[in-house]
Amino acid sequence: MNDNGMLNLLVFSDLHMENSGSSQDTRLLTEDDEFSKSILEKISELDVNLDYVVCSGDISNKSSPVGFDVGWKFVKDVADYSRVARENLIVVPGNHDHDSRLNNSHCPKYNLQFSVDDFPFPNKVDNTHFWAWNWAHKEYEEFNLISVNSSAFHGYGDEWKHGRVPNRTADQIRDYMKSEAVRKKKFNLLVTHHHPFRMDYVDQEEDYEAIDGGEYLIEAVQNSRKGPWLIVHGHKHFPDIKYGPSRGASRPVVFSAGSLSAKLYPKIKDRTTNQFYVLSVDLDATAKNGGVTGEFRTYEWTMTSGWRLSEGNSLPERGGFGSALKSMEIIEEVAKIFENSSKRIAKDSEIKHLNSYLKHLMPEDLEVLVAEFKDEGYIADISGNEFKEIGVSNG
Numbered sequence: 001m002n003d004n005g006m007l008n009l010l011v012f013s014d015l016h017m018e019n020s021g022s023s024q025d026t027r028l029l030t031e032d033d034e035f036s037k038s039i040l041e042k043i044s045e046l047d048v049n050l051d052y053v054v055c056s057g058d059i060s061n062k063s064s065p066v067g068f069d070v071g072w073k074f075v076k077d078v079a080d081y082s083r084v085a086r087e088n089l090i091v092v093p094g095n096h097d098h099d100s101r102l103n104n105s106h107c108p109k110y111n112l113q114f115s116v117d118d119f120p121f122p123n124k125v126d127n128t129h130f131w132a133w134n135w136a137h138k139e140y141e142e143f144n145l146i147s148v149n150s151s152a153f154h155g156y157g158d159e160w161k162h163g164r165v166p167n168r169t170a171d172q173i174r175d176y177m178k179s180e181a182v183r184k185k186k187f188n189l190l191v192t193h194h195h196p197f198r199m200d201y202v203d204q205e206e207d208y209e210a211i212d213g214g215e216y217l218i219e220a221v222q223n224s225r226k227g228p229w230l231i232v233h234g235h236k237h238f239p240d241i242k243y244g245p246s247r248g249a250s251r252p253v254v255f256s257a258g259s260l261s262a263k264l265y266p267k268i269k270d271r272t273t274n275q276f277y278v279l280s281v282d283l284d285a286t287a288k289n290g291g292v293t294g295e296f297r298t299y300e301w302t303m304t305s306g307w308r309l310s311e312g313n314s315l316p317e318r319g320g321f322g323s324a325l326k327s328m329e330i331i332e333e334v335a336k337i338f339e340n341s342s343k344r345i346a347k348d349s350e351i352k353h354l355n356s357y358l359k360h361l362m363p364e365d366l367e368v369l370v371a372e373f374k375d376e377g378y379i380a381d382i383s384g385n386e387f388k389e390i391g392v393s394n395g
Ligand SMILES: [Fe+2]
Pocket: 058, 094, 095, 096, 193, 234, 235, 236
């Protein structure tokens, strides 16, 4: 944790490493090719102290054993370049890491268990629990981690088409989290590969890949009553951030990491990019809001510019999560600036303090805020979760 109470997580997913000379599927060909080096170089230059590295699976492509071995080594290189210790590297396998269609072996997880002895956890006890029960818990200083293998049933029938977490597994996790064996922390982190809810909007068609039992799982972990949840997943190669369903005010934050290096398929290639993220959890604000609260930064790769802060909307360069504020509460503060005054544009000094209202708003909430400003007769120029200018609209 940094001095300012921020916990910084480097998040990436879906590498699809092949260890080949060329690939239709991925830009990440070998551990030391040009693209790999560009990722490590960018990460080592980040102006942030990273506390954890989170990788939500599909390290390998199409269950390539050598792709996994080389990809796993690369993931550990990412942690090294992030100056994050192995214990703080959090990783789960994806469907491409399993031999889902039994091409190379008789068991989908055979290579994952036998090729390396430090995956996904650094020690055998945690790994034995993970492979036996398809989930494992680890206590960190600031949070409890639940790692879930959403591809655990691949290899049977057409299971490869989607993720699965049986209700009994979710009940088991809930009961364990509820028990005295688990000490309450500032928040909880659940990492899994598949998405827990359908994402029909990605391909504009029915999405059958989501975790079967995903909604039950998210409800079950919330029922453990051990504080708020942040859920990180991959698989769709399409980034997103939203709140998951909750019966109460403490909504889980669901972060869909885009792909670090897969070549994006036609339906999404013009709508997003290859990306990685820095998620900064504000521990004080999280305690105050009762939901995981913080900010994110998106780094993207483009053919012309290499790695840079995102210039698109999916996802934007900066954004927030966890704010409990309503648009009208912010607009009422802005109205005070123009009260009993004929001025039409607010001074920089008058709007600076308002930025604290914006920093934990999700991108969607910012869009709604801009629209509501307009409805109320104001013009708000917002970028990077900050007000640039606020004025009164004509007429
Ligand atoms: Fe996947």
